Amino acid sequence: MEGQPDVEPRNQDQMDREREPAEDEWQSWQRGQVRNTLHLVSAAAQWILLLACLIYLGIDSLQPSTPRSDEVPWTHIRYTGKSIKGVAMNLTAELGSIQIRNGSIMITCDGLYLVSLKGLIFFPELEDSLKLTLQKMDKSRMTLCEQTVQNSGSAVDFTTVLFLFAQDNITLWTSSNATIKDLSFSLVLLISPLKCNM
Known part of the structure; x- marks a missing residue:
């Protein structure tokens, strides 16, 4: 045990x-x-x-x-005729996708636009200069840009860049009665922050 x-x-x-x-x-x-x-x-x-x-x-x-337009908004206008002081020039589109209604360019897309004006301006001898003015057609009639022509019969050659907004209506004015020959006016969208609906 x-x-x-x-x-x-x-x-x-x-x-x-x-x-x-x-x-x-x-x-x-x-x-x-x-x-x-x-x-x-x-x-x-x-x-x-x-x-x-x-x-x-x-x-x-x-x-x-959704259908999207890859086309860049632009317009090209040729104008020959008379302008009247205090009255917007009656522009009509020759080419392009931007519509023109009653002489006003209808902006459809926010963005930077290249603006080019070229042509010959003849104004009365009593005037010593003439102003070409690009304005918004709203209540304020805000001036977007202005080009002064010093001598009658002078060539206008003006290019600038503007930021325009959708729903803006743009018109061209002269500061006195004038005869305009072969005015070439181009407007092309360069840069847009948003996709455009044309």
Whole structure:
């Protein structure tokens, strides 16, 4: 009987030694299971994101596209005739996409516009100069730019850049009665902060 107590501790030590590798193996297996679960969740999330992207692209491609004009707004006007002091010149478009209504150029898009005026101006001898004025046709009649012609029969050659707004109506005026020959007036949109709807 005295030998039995010695057997129990040895069996207990042996069992502890046998249990340690089994516990290590069990913990290793659990870590592997957790890792596998994380891989599975990660793969499922990636597939869900991929599917969502494909659905979004598919829906976007099925929507009808709105017609957009890639054409740059511009106009070219040729004018020969008489101008009357205090009356806007009756301009008509020769070429271009910008409309002219009742002698006014109808701006349809905000942006920087290149403005070019070329031609010959003849005015009465009583006048020593004449002003060509580009104005907005609103209540304020704001002057956008002005070119002074010193001598009758002088050539006008004027180019500038203006920022114009959609819904502006632009007209050309003279400061006295004049005869205008081969006036070439061009207006071209250079830069627009927004897409234009023509």
